[in-house]
Amino acid sequence: MSEKVKYDLVIGSLLHNIGKILFDDYKSSYENLKIYEELNINNQDILDCIRYQTYEQIQKSNLSPDSIALISYVANAIVSDINDIKKEEFKDEDFDKNTPLYSVFNVLNKNNDSKFYKRVILSQDCGINNPTKDEDDNGDDFFQKIRENIKNIISKISLNTNYINNLLLVLEDNLSYIPASTSKEYLKDISFYDNIRMTGAVSTCIYQYLLEENIIDFKTFLFNEKSRDEDMFLLYSLDVSGIQNFIYNISSKGALKALRARSFYLEIMMEHIVDSFLERLNLTRANLLYAGGGHCYMILPNTKSIKDKIKSLENDVNRWFMKEFAITLYIAGGYRACSANNLQDIPEGSYSDLFKDVSSEISLKKAHRYSADDIRELNKHNVKEEDGKRECSMCRKIDKLKDDNDDEHLCTTCYVLKQIANNILDDKYFIISDKEQYERIRLENSSIGEALRLPFDSCLVSLNDKEFKKLKDSNIKARFYAKNDFSSDETTSRVFIGDYRAKTDNKYLKNPTLEELAEKSDGIEKICVLRADVDNLGSAFVSGFRHMKQKSNLARTATLSRQLSLFFKFYINDILSNGKHEILSKNKDRNIVIVYSGGDDMFLIGAWNDIIQSGLDLKKAFDEFSQKTLSISAGIGLYDSKFPINIMAKETGILEEYSKKYEKDGKTKNAVTLFDESNCYSWDDFEDFVLNEKFNLIKDFFEKTDERGNSFLYNMLELLRNVKEKINIARFIYLLSRLEPEKNSKNYEEKISIYRNFADKMYEWIESEDDRKQVITAMCLYVYLNRKKQSEKDGGKNNEL
Ligand SMILES: [Zn+2]
Known part of the structure; x- marks a missing residue:
């Protein structure tokens, strides 16, 4: 493929609709291209991509049948979910600057809401842009600013991959919170950026396909109805397995630092693999639909040369993995050919089938990882005690x-x-x-x-x-x-990377250790590990928009996945440095380190009470961000800072599994499990009943009446846990009666009223299994929070209550 045409086409497609943003009078912007020439664009192919916006124009023009402008026109129609590309009129397309970008979560998983985003330019300190219903009237200033930024990058035009990747970044920052169209209702929750990015991706796929098929009359081919069923595209996915083992299966001093370094290394390795694939396939980042958590999806041309290259690239990576890491890491790729119609979900269900087919191909490959050749190769690298080889500690x-x-x-x-x-x-x-x-x-x-x-x-x-x-x-x-x-x-x-780490005096700690994090906790000197991920994310991707009439799948999937990446890789830093929940910790800057956050999962470690509170912060933030169309389930393990970190990782993973199995009153997942399986709650129950109701009552009682000490609480806990034996209820009631303040004590009236309230609640709660369970968790948390640090020097075991 001619390099020049390749760059012309991507840039032309990215800029195909940019006139809507840059000029008040859209129509004259493409009828009179002088303004683009003033911006330094004098490339005829690119100008044609911008000029031809309607079928009528194309019919009247004398465009040569192999003009790339035909491709960008068709690609834009495919991405914008337009079925009859000949009928479509764009004349009503003056862009209404007052129409905000509606939230993609309004329509995800059958949600029916009408929130929208404030207009923001993505920047270091733009904060989380949550969907809202509050009017935002900075339209004019905002448009002036983004016009300047975009004109600036356009005027530096240069035909190479680096320029295109930079153009993509500038367009992302400026156009993330602008709707793809203000006159087509169904496009109002798709960001302008994702719409043009996908137009760029689809254009290159069509172009490479036409070339390989030796089709030189683009016009006849593309404007024939039949071409919509032609398998011009590949939905391709890559998946690296073994990531968790690679990061967590280590046994070493300075474990936290090592863990973070390994996690970072893998993150960059994944970026590198994606960039290298795209470069070798002659494509740009426009073709990357989603990347994160060791997976990625790309939209590629369905050509033999692409398929051959993919195969050899996957092979190269796996050979390298074998050499460097034996069988710890493995990459599997899968693709399915698809047509423009499939991308628009015609026939119905065909878009989700693409994802299902690709993922079953990947599963199949994972099940039959190594060929006989591979095994010989593996053995070659893995011979012990030859040439002084030994096991890495x-x-x-x-x-x-x-x-x-x-x-x-x-x-x-x-x-x-x-x-x-x-x-x-x-x-x-x-x-x-x-x-x-x-x-x-x-x-x-x-x-x-x-x-x-x-x-x-x-x-x-x-x-x-x-x-x-x-x-x-x-x-x-x-x-x-x-x-x-x-x-x-x-x-x-x-690259966005969730890299928050504990702070002192507003400065990040250089290299926090597990011991330091434990010291920063309140009460018991322990750390917690939190592992969490989004519930049912796969099905949200595959069929979250299936109920819609006009799905505009590709761009909508791109918008959704980019929002999620922003949350887990970028906004998370903000959430951890603006702590909100304060029952267990008042630290705004949480004493926490992100070991990994991306894709849709998180691994955090830190002061035990900060971790629990941040779990709630993240849950709340994600609820607001996703309008409760998605949820998170988490496991939180409590450990001594000297406990082997690989076992912490494993055990907390099991706690997360409990939360995934949570079910109550027909609701599933959206839960948290603390310390062991007996403390598994929906997030709401944990916050409302364990913390707000029970923890606060216990705290109030013990703070305002005479200090009875933790041994008293231990006895109560013991009885509550073994309440099945009838005698224990009697003992519990007896124990409660001993807490009654003495008649002649100071502030008796106040104390007795607090006592009666406490005792009444306890009598009530001991009768109900749910309440009893919640009281036990709340008491444990109270004991942990109030335990004197000195008593902690026995090097204690984990999860001891
Ligand atoms: Zn090693």
């Missing part, structure tokens, strides 16, 4: 090991990860290059240390601000990445 891989200062014997990856963990977690920038470029970088920059290896013979190095500036200005051939950064340019891509 961090990840247990068999390799030639490096001796570390701390008497550890580490494989190359673990060794380098350990060396650079500090930098990689704190530096904002990093660079990925081939080996040759890396050697050059190292030669010219003495401060650059060892590199982490990545698939496709690449090297990853993190950079501080100074190193980044210097290297960016050099002529190094590499991809630069900036973490959570909004000032990216042509040389630098952005």
Whole structure:
């Protein structure tokens, strides 16, 4: 494929509708293209993509039958869910700047709501943009600002992949909260950005398909009804399995740092794999439908050469995984060919079938991972005690090991990860290059240390601000990445990463340890691990919009997945530094570290009481964000900071499973399990009944009456737990009576009234199984919160109450 045409087409498609945003009078903007020429666009192909907006225009024109403008027109119609591309009139398309972007969650999973978003430019401190019903009247100023930003990037036009990726970022920041159309009702919850991005993706697919099929008369082919059933596209998915084992199965000192470094390494590896695939397939990030949590979806051209390349790329990655990590990591890909009609769910159900078919292909591959050749290859790398190979003391891989200062014997990856963990977690920038470029970088920059290896013979190095500036200005051939950064340019891509970590005096702790986090807790000096993910996310993706008449699937899926990525990779940082729930902890900046957050799942670790409160914060924030169309289930485990972290991970995973099985009054999931399976609640029950009702009553009583000490509570707990034996109810009542204040004590009147209220409630609660269970959890939390730290020096076991 001609490189030039490729770039013309993507840029032309991305800008196909941009006139609606840039000019008040939309129609004259495409009839009179001078304004684009003033912006430095003099490429005829791109101008044609912008000019031809209606079928009538195309009919009247003398466009050559192989003009790419025909493709961008058809691609836009497919993405905008227009069935008859000949009839469609765009004349009513003057863009109404006062119409906001409606929330995609209004219609997800049969929801029926009418919230919308404030107009915001995505930026470092834009905060969470939740759907609302409050009017937002900054339309004019806002449009003026985004017009400037967009004109600015357009005027720098340049025909290469870097420019396109940068253009995508600028369009994302400025057009995320603008509707795709203000005159077509069904497009009002799809963001303008996702609509044009998908137009870019579909255009390139069509173009590559036409070329490979030797179709030179685009017009006759594309405007023939039959082409809508032609399988021009592939829905492709990649899935890396073994991520959890790779991150958590370590046994080592400095475990938290190692865990975070491994998690970060995998996150970047995934970005790198996606970018490398797209680059080698001659595509851009426009074709990436979704990436996160070790999975991704792409929309690709259905051509033999693409299918061949995919196969060999997957193979390359797996060979590399075998060499570096034996069988810990494995990548499986699957695709299904589909037509424009399928993307628009014609016949009905065909769009969700695409996803189902792709995921069953991936499952099949996972079940038959290795060929005979692969196994020979694996054995070659995994021979023990040959050439002095031994087991790595961090990840247990068999390799030639490096001796570390701390008497550890580490494989190359673990060794380098350990060396650079500090930098990689704190530096904002990093660079990925081939080996040759890396050697050059190292030669010219003495401060650059060892590199982490990545698939496709690449090297990853993190950079501080100074190193980044210097290297960016050099002529190094590499991809630069900036973490959570909004000032990216042509040389630098952005990655969102949930990287919140505990703060002191408003500054992030450099490298918090589990011991430090435990020390920061109130009461008992322990840590909690929280693992959580979104309930039924797969089915929301596959069929969450199935009930709609005009689904506009591709763009709507893109809008939904991007919103979720923003929440779990970016907004989460904000949520953890603005703590809201305060019954167990008043810290606004939570003493928590994100080990992993992305895709749809989270692994957090921190001061026990901050973790529990943040669980509620995140649940509440996600409810508001998703308008309760989606929910989260979590497991929270309580541990001594010296407990092996791999076992914490495993056990908390089991607690999360309990929450996934939660069922009460016909409602399922949307739950949290604390410490062990006996404390499994819906989030609402946990907040309303365990914390607000019972914990607060217990706290009030013990704070306002004479301190009876924890031993009293222990006895009560013991009886409550064994209440099935009748005698224990009697004992419990006796114990309660001993709490009655003495008649001649100070403030007797007040105390006796608090006591009576407490005792009445307790009599009532002991009779009901639900209440009793909630009282037990509330008492445990009260005891933990009030236990003196000194008594904690016995090195205690986990979950002891
Ligand atoms: Zn290792």
